[in-house]
Amino acid sequence: MSTAPTSLASTALRQSLAARLREFMPRSSVLTEEEDLRPYECDGLSAYRRLPWIVALPETVEQVGRLLRLCSEQDIPVVARGAGTGLSGGALPLEDGVLLSLAKFNRILEVDPANRTATVQPGVRNLAISEAAAPYGLYYAPDPSSQLACSIGGNVAENAGGVHCLKYGLTVHNVTGIKFMTMDGELITLGGKALDIPGYDLLALMTGSEGMLGVMVEFTVKLLPKPERAQVMLAVFDEIETAGDAVAAIIASGFLPAGLEMMDNLAIRAAEAYAKAGYPVEAAAILLCELDGTSEEVSEGIAQIRTLLLKQGAAEVRVSRDEAERLRMWAGRKAAFPAVGRLSPDYYCMDGTIPRRHLAKVLRRISDLSKEYGLAVANVFHAGDGNLHPLILYNANKPGELEKTEELGGKILEFCIEVGGTVTGEHGVGVEKIGQMCLQFTRVELEQFHALKAAFDPRGLLNPGKAVPTLSRCAEFGRMHVHGGKLVHPELERF
Amino acid sequence: MSTAPTSLASTALRQSLAARLREFMPRSSVLTEEEDLRPYECDGLSAYRRLPWIVALPETVEQVGRLLRLCSEQDIPVVARGAGTGLSGGALPLEDGVLLSLAKFNRILEVDPANRTATVQPGVRNLAISEAAAPYGLYYAPDPSSQLACSIGGNVAENAGGVHCLKYGLTVHNVTGIKFMTMDGELITLGGKALDIPGYDLLALMTGSEGMLGVMVEFTVKLLPKPERAQVMLAVFDEIETAGDAVAAIIASGFLPAGLEMMDNLAIRAAEAYAKAGYPVEAAAILLCELDGTSEEVSEGIAQIRTLLLKQGAAEVRVSRDEAERLRMWAGRKAAFPAVGRLSPDYYCMDGTIPRRHLAKVLRRISDLSKEYGLAVANVFHAGDGNLHPLILYNANKPGELEKTEELGGKILEFCIEVGGTVTGEHGVGVEKIGQMCLQFTRVELEQFHALKAAFDPRGLLNPGKAVPTLSRCAEFGRMHVHGGKLVHPELERF
Incomplete structure (x- = not known):
């Protein structure tokens, strides 16, 4: 553009x-x-x-x-x-x-260990909050991959997640106060340090609203005590669907890992070549499962989940023996996106969320679609949350390949919706996924979104064109997605 | 009326x-x-x-x-x-x-152990969800005192809490899907089993909206694994403020008890007379602190918190030795409201929330106000959340005593706001606290609430007169609360 x-x-x-x-x-x-x-x-x-x-x-x-x-x-x-x-x-x-x-709003206004909160300005970096809280044995839990660079204002606007949100929640679960300005320049204070607030839950509403409702100028966030110990295990699988079922089995068993990530063979090989994490390059899939808590709790959990993983068909389960090994096991996962980026001139990172028990089914479908379109897809994702990040590899210089990639990406997201999931997990809608919002929501639901937006910003001056599509845009999008004269989703017929 | x-x-x-x-x-x-x-x-x-x-x-x-x-x-x-x-x-x-x-909407539509969710109709009783989930070792966490009788629809509408919401969150943290009908009879689906949803967070917005935005007809709620073990300790204090400070110290220390409740002397004596829980009737205050989790985790936590409580000035700390003793320790707390009810012809149950570190200060203020008004106040409450339930004892048949009680109640809530708290913790605003909303929020904030309401229900047909006061009502309320020509809160001057 x-x-x-x-x-x-x-x-x-x-x-x-x-x-x-x-x-x-x-x-x-x-x-x-x-x-x-x-x-x-x-x-x-x-x-x-x-x-x-x-x-x-x-x-x-x-x-x-x-x-x-x-x-x-x-x-x-x-x-x-x-x-x-x-x-x-x-x-x-x-x-x-x-x-x-909001880059100049970069002050940490208060760390309050007795209430376990920090009050910060929007330009404060995510990791800086944890650094300021560290002297009190506390930290801020949501940890998007970009946490060194990203700021809390953007985290709240996009309702950011991270590896640990399986156990500790998304940003919305970790913010207790917001001050924002309306488009008319009026200050509104939502929540604070107390745990519940009367009135409509504007605090949650502002979180993830992608800059459409107001300009946020201050936040109060929860701080958590740093766990005594963390340990990770790496489980090796010969089939990706077996790994998907193992994720569902861990969740169903009652354990709540601090992180539960999956990588498929293409992602494993790319990460290993790049980060030398010691990954098994022949494996169809690996799971990384981290536990944290007291020392006893972690030891007991590791032993039980190890047994469960072997029962679920893991060929091998490795457990980190010390902090250095734990960090090395994670290094491959954290480098996976740039590593995959080296395999191909371009890649397209998707972000869909599905009910966890459908993991195996969705992975199979992605594999079938990948063959059908002749485009490789690497899978690296937050398996415990059901938050997929399929990376479609393509070459933008080949005529038609970008279009084919977008079509494949659209099919993957449509399948996510079909099994009861959503078109975004933690990256927001922005301009990128505004078309898929037409598939996710019905006309009535989108109309409700627009009415809500108008209640905050009647003339549509805040971040126009993002996050929520107009109905005419959806009508356009619907026509684009007709295949053989038949609409993919019945909801589209309403546009 | x-x-x-x-x-x-x-x-x-x-x-x-x-x-x-x-x-x-x-x-x-x-x-x-x-x-x-x-x-x-x-x-x-x-x-x-x-x-x-x-x-x-x-x-x-x-x-x-x-x-x-x-x-x-x-x-x-x-x-x-x-x-x-x-x-x-x-x-x-x-x-x-x-x-x-919605009493006839009483079916549990699905219990899905793999996704750890239950899908239920609004008339299903809170406890019935846990009963249906029990065969899978799962339960629904929010536990208002009325959980035998109350239904999930009301729980969501009021964003209900309970003894365990300190650790497991309010209703809003335990609901992942809502279907509701707009006043025009259109069905809107929010969320489902996946963990995040794109678009504005209408799911959280509907939770706690007190029937003002739509009629909810179906919910998907999170189920949690039942903890392996739970144990409670009872700490005895000679001064109520010492108990308040001990609560702040427990929270600041990094422990997250499953429940942390406080009772003052009046409440202790009433509960003991009624329930024979073995409470120390001479104590100025007791704390009940429950831990749950794995057996090791609970043992370790109990030992450490016991030490902390003694260091914080507890005269004695008793630990439940078995399940029967645990239930007996809780029996007094659970019976506290009816027990206090026997002390006096009438009582008025307040529900305010404050930042936890101000507990001692607020309790002192309540005690001073109680003397000033000549009305006894019993305190039984969710100390860990900072959610107070002062019970003002009065006799409605004595001329002027109801008015005095309401004035005292208002002063307590105003002090909650003054220290950064709110006028309700878990009971909602309804008709009861609609006046205090004028103190809690500014004119701009209330106008934003009304604009939001109009985006869902433009003609104000859903539950009119509840939860959010009109500006003219606040002007009226402001005049009612002028003392000696001076307004209590500067915000009021704006009405």
Whole structure:
């Protein structure tokens, strides 16, 4: 996607807006020059790019309020941006709106060990919260792969997950307070340190709302005590479906691992070549299962799950003997995406979620589709959550291969919906999956979403074009997905 | 509150509505006779009573849809009702609307041990879910005191808690799917068995929405493995503030008890006289602290918390030696409300939540206020959550004592807000605490609530007059709470 040249009228409007913004923000916090705007043209989903019209970097809540009021008065749309590590294009800028970066909101306001909470600004990095809490033996649990770089504001906006969300929940389960500004520049306080709040649950509603309802300026998050010990085991399987069934068996047995990840052969080989983690390159699949807690609890759990895995058909189960070995076992998993990236000029990372007991069935279907389309698919994912990340390998320079990839990706997500799952687990909808939302939801449900959006932002100025498709867009999308004159999903007939 | 006599016009309208309803529901499922209506005149908050105009008991989703469409067309308001055990008057009927009982929606549709979920209808009793899950070693965690009688629909509508929500979360943390009908009779499906859903988090929004946004007709809830072992300890304190500080110390130490309850001397004596639980009747306060998990984990935790409690100034710590003793220790706590009820002709049960580290300060303030008003207050509550239940003892037959009690209650809730807490923990707002909502939220925040309500129910037909006060009501409430010409809370000045 390329940038349309900025018209003269638009340039004049931009200069006048910049001048107004500079009345209450330093000159250097309002960017309009192309070389300054360039770093903001995409987030982590680099396939979608657009040069922002103007970038503002306020430092105070008051500045955010004045900026929003000004934009509201002039009908100028606003896209909020955190660290820009998102994977669904949620922070893709507009060619006629303000990109509001919260990078300067980077202070940890309080760590409160007695209430086990931290109060932080949106630009604080995920890992920085745990670092600040470490002296008290506490940490912040949600751990997206990007946790070194990503900021809590984006985590809340996308309801981020991570390897440990199986046991400790998604971001929504770890936030107890939010302050946000409405598009009119009014401050709203939701929750705080107490555990329940009366009134409608706007706190959960704001979490995962992808910047569509307000601009969040402060968070109170839960801190958890660091577990005494963590240990990981690696189970080797000769068939991927046996591994899928083993995941369901572990969950059904009552254990709650801190992490439960699966990789298939293609992913294993790529990761091993890249990270030398000691993975069995002949295996059809491996499971990584981590337990944490007290020392006794971990020992007992490891012994019992080991027995269960062998009973479920694991060819071998290795248990980490020390912290170095634990980290090495994880190193392959953590490097899997870039490692797979080396196998092929391009890859497309999917993010679907399914009820866990259907893992084996969905993996089989992905394998069949991969053969049908002649495109390799590597699977590396949060098996314990049923959160799949199929990586489709392709070459964008081969004519038609991108289209074939997108079609295959669409079929995989449609199958996720068919077994009772969803089109996204932890990456959000953004611009990337807005079409699949038409499959996920009915017309009535989307209408309800739009009514809700209007209750916060009646003129649609906050992050327009993201997360929730318009009904006309779905009608368009529906037509695109007709196969042989027959619609894939009956809901589509309603559009 | 008494019932206004039904006018002739209203009676005619009622008969015509009943006839329309009987076109698709059995005659016996549409009640209009006073003796049939009487059981529905209040919920668990019996101070508020009103004879319903008409009661409908549909049995199918289709019937609910037709009923709602009919009422929507005729502008007739609707109040949904579960088992009627609520404590804030949320199901108080209207004199000009339909009371929609979901009592006939009482089927457990599925228990799915592999996904650890149960799918149930709204009229299913809370405990019945755990009973159905027991053969698989699973249970449903939220356990309000009324769990024998209350139904899951009401639990979700009020976001119910319970003794174990400290460790296992409120209802909102244990529901993964909801189907509800809009006031126009359209079915909306939220979530299911997968762990995350794209789009705005309407699932959390519906939870705790007190029947204001839609009529819920089906739920998917999480099931948890039954812990191997549970053990409780009883710590005796000579000063209530020392007990309050001990609670904060346990939480700060990193332990997560399955339950952590406090009772003060008045509550201890009442409970002991009633339930013979073996409580120390001279103690200023006791803490009941339960741990669950594997056998080793529980043993280790008990030993460490025992040491901590003694260090924090506990005069004595008793540990349950077997299941019989554990149940006996809990028996006093569970009987505390009726036991306190025997001390006085009337009592008023409050429900406020505070950040846990302020427990000692708030308890001291309650004690001071109790002396100032000359009204005894017993404290029995979920200390680990910071969820207070002060019980104010009074005699409604003494002129002016009810008013004094309400004023004292209001002061306690205002102090909860002052230390960063909220006016309700787990009982909801209903009709009871609608005035305090004016203190909890600013005008902007309440306006946001009303906009949100309008996005679901633009004509305000669902449970009108509950949960969220109108701005004019707050203006009225503000005037009522002026003391010596001075407003208690600065926010009030905005009304």
